[in-house]
Amino acid sequence: MTKQSTVLRGVRPYGEDVVDIVIRAGVISEIVKAGSGAGQVIDAGELIALPGFVDLHTHLREPGREDAETIETGSRAAALGGFTAVFAMANTSPVADTAGVVEQVWHLGQETGLVDVFPVGAVTVGLGGEQLAELGAMATSAAQVRVFSDDGKCVHDAAIMRRALEYVKAFDGVIAQHAQEPRLTVDAQMNEGLLSGQLGLTGWPGAAEESIVARDVLLAEHVDSRLHVCHVSTAGSVEVIKWAKARGIKVTAEVTPHHLLLTEDLVATYDPVYKVNPPLRTSADVIALRAALAAGTIDAIATDHAPHPHEDKDCEWAAAAFGMLGLQTAFSIAVLTMINSGLLDWRTLADRLSVRPARIGHAVGHGHDLVVGAPANIAVVDPAASWVVEPATFASKSRNSPYSGMTLPGRVVHVFKSGEASVTGGSTTC
């Protein structure tokens, strides 16, 4: 950690008054009148400063699928997207269901150093849904795992889910559920509706998500534990979560950028870049999800960044893999859907992109407000910029972005992670 001070000259925290933010020894040491801060100057040109973003849901693919992404390339993509911390899902090969694997992921993240990579531990051995993984060992490992998920698969057995919720109370863990009733979604390819019937693609009914969310909030209430609902995709799930929160149930939820913007109509192209799980839903769902994020019923934006090699998308629909890239476009999609629509302001967006996800996942050192003494995890963004999405230029190893060719608003310019610049002028520093 450098001893020298860095001054973010002329920056607007949360889009408010222009100040200098002085960073020293990894923390915000001073917030002073613009032009008066002393140290090595980075001219922020009146751009907006936000707390570094925290992504509760990424797939960094390492170990096992380094052809799609590595912790290094995923960290780079995350930093460029304004993130200072990401949670890496457990569906790697081998599965992150032991202390050994989560420690490996943790160490690889630290070596790269661009973001803090918090490994998510599997709930069940091999994501098999039958036997609890050694959750305690992962919690007490160097990785200090607090978020457990079989993401990609649903912990569908109600008894296993109940036990998992109970067990993680010992270390204030949280079960992040991929809510998908498996029997209702056998071979499911897209949202079940008029369009799935017309396209002849097997439907993934919203009820398959909502029924699991409903079951899980009741279980969380019964055992008084913490449930987090991954990638909420339907208006019906929002209603259930709203009801549960009103009852005081300890449930939190996330929504992906793509579910805030894209709808199932894109599937009519049969282009697998739009194939994702849970599937793209209807415009009514998109409206409900935006409103729920604005109201705080949904706590966080999480990318579900899911890199896949080209051949797994350059094929017919049924053969293609589920998933979309998200890290380098999440901020712009948030601006497009939440800021430009007036649903969130910069402070509340920071709450959904940083403060709440950090709290849910116990991302130590992240999600602090921009105040003196807080760890210097900061994203400096240009709300007025716009850019054309060119997946070929992404830091991610994969190219499966559904936004290719779109012009998006907002750009991440500088990022500081623990006081060190990870991104300057839109490029990573190492």
Place this chain on the structure above:
Amino acid sequence: MRHLLSAGDLDVDAACLILDTAAQLASVTDRSVKKLPTLRGRTVVNLFFEDSTRTRISFEIAAKRLSADVINFAAKGSSVSKGESLKDTALTLEAMGADAVVIRHSSSGAPHRLATAGWIQGSVVNAGDGTHEHPTQALLDAFTLRHHLRAGTGDLAGLRVAIVGDILHSRVARSNVLLLRTLGAQVTVIAPPTLLPYGVNDWPCAVSYDLDDVLPHVDAVMMLRVQAERMHAAYIPSVNEYSRRYGLDICRLGLLPPHAIVLHPGPMNRGMEISADVADSARAVMVEQVTNGVSIRMAVLYLLLGGMTDEDRKDL
């Protein structure tokens, strides 16, 4: 028209053009020398990822009667089973100079992907994709209906057609609902609710769960194949129950108006959706459907690969 991917892509003029062309080309089939020189030097590839001897042979005969070179490419399995990918297969066919690819695939949308992904330049004909569409089947059904009930010309305005069976999994039903509607017919789909797609009430057709209710009011009934395996996923309680409620037996045949005809895309499950005596009755037109299938496929290839020249007209 460059490709034939969905019956929904055809407007009434395009559909009637295909039917009229098929009617003209049908005369070739009646000659001793059943061949036209139209597609000489053109290559048609039958790319079948799913077994379907009937449809493949129908396309093969159609192309050969137009003097095209026909390559049958039976690609067992697909990229799903880690064989060669659809893309690599397409690139191979493109490199070999295929003018048209007739594709049958178990994945809905595979023909659409083949036509739009930029892998090949030639025309793509959908010969059945997953549970999506089978447009040439709908065209041959329309041709058969027109021949019997509309004196072989014009559209099908006012014609009442019932489609009975596994609508949920049927590409034949999807293409027929779209095409028959375009041609002015009134379609009713009939099935147990489990075998109707979600959202079917918004389809351009009527929906009924009761076959006996509908039969007295139609000019034609199209029975679809129902796989006995559907009972394992609880779509139907048993084959017998399905047959009792939705099978066309000789008693139900009596409910139809005297002029009404019975169609089936084949292959039939005799004793399941249709009884043997109905299948063999004078009302059943399945054999004609097969014959008409060749004419329709000739017309489609003809129109996609060059259209009709004056010389062709003279030749007819």
